[in-house]
Amino acid sequence: MKKLVVCNQKMLLARDEAKLLRKALDDVDLSKINFIVCPSYINLDVFKGYNLGAQDAFYEDKGTFTGEISAYQLSLLNVKFVIIGHSERRMFDNEKVINAKVKAVLRNSMTPILCVGETKTDKSLRRTSEVIKRQLETALSGVVLDDTQEIIIAYEPVWAIGSGKCMQKEDIEDTILYIKKILSMLEISNYKIIYGGSITPKTIENIRNELVDGYLIGNSSVFLDDLNMIIKCIK
Ligand code: 13P
Numbered sequence: 001m002k003k004l005v006v007c008n009q010k011m012l013l014a015r016d017e018a019k020l021l022r023k024a025l026d027d028v029d030l031s032k033i034n035f036i037v038c039p040s041y042i043n044l045d046v047f048k049g050y051n052l053g054a055q056d057a058f059y060e061d062k063g064t065f066t067g068e069i070s071a072y073q074l075s076l077l078n079v080k081f082v083i084i085g086h087s088e089r090r091m092f093d094n095e096k097v098i099n100a101k102v103k104a105v106l107r108n109s110m111t112p113i114l115c116v117g118e119t120k121t122d123k124s125l126r127r128t129s130e131v132i133k134r135q136l137e138t139a140l141s142g143v144v145l146d147d148t149q150e151i152i153i154a155y156e157p158v159w160a161i162g163s164g165k166c167m168q169k170e171d172i173e174d175t176i177l178y179i180k181k182i183l184s185m186l187e188i189s190n191y192k193i194i195y196g197g198s199i200t201p202k203t204i205e206n207i208r209n210e211l212v213d214g215y216l217i218g219n220s221s222v223f224l225d226d227l228n229m230i231i232k233c234i235k
Helices: 015-025 041-047 071-075 095-107 120-124 128-139 169-185 224-234
Strands: 003-008 033-038 051-054 079-084 111-116 151-155 191-196 214-217
Touching: 003 079, 003 151, 003 191, 003 224, 015 041, 015 224, 033 079, 041 051, 071 079, 071 095, 079 095, 095 111, 095 128, 111 128, 120 128, 128 169, 151 169, 169 191, 214 224
Parallel strands: 003 033, 003 214, 033 051, 051 079, 079 111, 111 151, 151 191, 191 214
Antiparallel strands: none
């Protein structure tokens, strides 16, 4: 199976920069991976033709919600994936909202990329398993997937994001196995698990792992040379 490579462009690119990246990306051989790009909302059209993901989505389809963009609206723009519960958004969303967003994404025939992961404090208090279990149970409460639906779980330790600090391969494997166990308890079988957090050309060699179905890349995803090196290493 081809590895997933999900590029979370965060709020890193102005429109002109996104256009330049798109042009350069068109020359990269992506045939051996399953490539998904998640630009800012305003840059979604710049990456037309690629597998498109959004970085968040509101749970109501339509209504008087100033400043929000719904899963329904995104589905009309050919968006196929939506990141939900990213640690950079969890400060605005409680777990009930994250659950509603996962359901809204599925209801609108898209695939949620649900982010879970422990903070530095959780890690130091050895609470990683407890935190991940709670995040999965609450976000997936009442979620029943039919045969056509899938969910992508992105394991992103919060302390690893943007820190240059990389998780040990063995620790990633342990957590992935744990996530699989929880998903099985929740009777969810249509899923992929990807890993994210400080994936760079330097760290990918150590992180690369047969247990994961792919990778979620932040900062390095907007630098073409870095992204290219990471992709070469993955495939
Ligand atoms: P970095 O790759 O910049 O650490 O970001 C990871 C991330 O948050 C992807 O969603």
